[in-house]
Amino acid sequence: MQTTLSPQSQQLPRAAEAESILRSCVHCGFCNATCPTYQLLGDELDGPRGRIYLIKQVLEGQAVTRKTQEHLDRCLSCRNCETTCPSGVDYHNLLDIGRAVVDAAVPRSLGQRLLREGLRSVVPNPALFKSLVSSGQVLRALLPGPLQAKLPRSTPAAAPRPVTHHPRQVLLLEGCVQPGLSPNTNAAAARVLDRLGISVTPARAAGCCGAVDYHLDAQAAGLDRARHNIDAWWPAIEQGAEAIVQTASGCGAFVKDYGHLLSTDPTYADKARRVSALARDLVEVLRDEPLETLGVHGDQRLAFHCPCTLQHAQKLGGAVEALLTRLGFNLTSVPDAHLCCGSAGTYSITQPELARQLRDNKLNALESGHPQLIVTANIGCQSHLDGAGRTPVRHWIELVDAAMPARVNGAR
Structure with a gap:
């Protein structure tokens, strides 16, 4: 052109x-x-x-x-x-x-500015977000319908994470909304990794990946969050952490872009490239491991929703499906699996009508094979799809974790 x-x-x-x-x-x-x-x-x-x-x-x-x-x-x-x-x-x-x-x-209207600034204030703050989710569940009946749909049907407490020190160590991005909406996801990932001889090294100083700010008119703030995370992860990287694992594909896509987005920053360019090279979606770590040792025998009928950030941004379409099939789960066929569900970060809040239409179309496709459960790989998609109150939606790693036999001492 x-x-x-x-x-x-x-x-x-x-x-x-x-x-x-x-x-x-x-x-x-x-x-x-x-x-x-x-x-x-x-x-x-x-x-x-x-x-x-x-x-x-x-x-x-x-x-x-x-x-x-x-x-x-x-x-x-x-x-x-x-x-x-x-x-x-x-x-x-x-x-x-x-x-x-x-x-x-082009200045935005006051309402749009307040909405976007509110999202940037709340979403990247896990403690505040979790507190608001808890309050919302108590007051659910008093909330408008769109807000009710954003709240999880229930938020079970996560089972304990293993405290182990295997020779192999990885970092795990905790995320912003996931601890409040689906706290068991990262705990399940840590338990499965532990069974495979991989320990999760805490990096509590790390925070939001930066995508929320970056895509809501605050690109500089988003890049500052990226720099903060690089600083938080760097000591563990220097000590030999083999990967920075994400269980939310939206976060993973953004972290993998750090190297490009900070390529002109003389202080962070090299470190950002290193972080992006180490960033791995959970399925990238697990697919090369001896999964047979987990003793998983999945027998549920599932529909897998492949998030756009997994299949189009990270080019990992089919990876989770292959892993679940390998573990014995029965996956249904999903028509038009390449199309977006309408979650798209905060899009379901900033563009609610379009997001609802896309969600309903996606659920029709996912439910066409009559699954018992829908599984996905991104917390935004999970809460957006589950908010329709139709077939339950969970993260795929929770099913793998639940299907593992208990250890002799009763712990997972």
């Missing part, structure tokens, strides 16, 4: 990257065929090709309007288009660049 950046755009820190991405697009439109919002709305400007044109116009100096912002806001950042694109257009990075320019030029 022929592109001539305006003098102002040429001064942007990522100007060369934006121009390179724009020039890689050949206008083919294959991306629209797999874009969830284009399929729902049928508007060229609500598909990747149209959004690329909008960003091109902005960077070439044309007027920026609220409509431009609206079309960019509607993008889920699911990256399905990147999987489809024959030219390898790096759409999500172009979108990040374009959104930053548009958000700097």
Whole structure:
């Protein structure tokens, strides 16, 4: 795509990257065929090709309007288009660049500012978020329907984690909302890893991965969180931690991008590349281990929802399905498994109507094989899908953990 950046755009820190991405697009439109919002709305400007044109116009100096912002806001950042694109257009990075320019030029309404600032204040704060979830469950009947749907049906306490010191050590990203919405997920991961001779090294100073801030008009704050995590993890990395494990694929996709996002930071560039190289989704760690030693014999009928951040961002589509099948679980066929469920981080809150339509479409597909349970690999997708009150949704590692035989002393 022929592109001539305006003098102002040429001064942007990522100007060369934006121009390179724009020039890689050949206008083919294959991306629209797999874009969830284009399929729902049928508007060229609500598909990747149209959004690329909008960003091109902005960077070439044309007027920026609220409509431009609206079309960019509607993008889920699911990256399905990147999987489809024959030219390898790096759409999500172009979108990040374009959104930053548009958000700097178009002030949001007071309501939108309060919503986004509220999300950035609450979501990355695990203690505050967990406290609000607990309060919400007590007052559930008094809350509006959309808020009720965001609360888990129940929040069981996590079983204890093993305290072991195996020669093999990994770090585990605890996450922001997962401790409040599904506290057993990371505990289950730690127990399964322990059975395989891998200990989880605590890194309590680490916090939110930074994705929430980065995708809600606060990219600088998101990168500061990335730097904070690098500092928190670095001592354990120097002591030989073999991986930084994520049980939420959304967090994993962002941590794997640290190296790119901080590539021009002279203090953190090398460390960020090292952290991204060590970042592993849980399935990447487990799939190469002797799973037969776990003694798992799964016999449940499951539908697996593969999050966009797992299949399109991390290119791990089919990995969890293969692992669960290897352990004996019966997986149903899921039509249109490549399409987004509508969670997309905070999208289900900022774009509730589109998110609801996508959720219902996804649940129809997941339930078409009549599963007993739906499993997924990302807490955002899990709570979004489970909020419909239909087939229960859990993280897949909890099923693996529950299917392991108890040890002689009764502990898992």
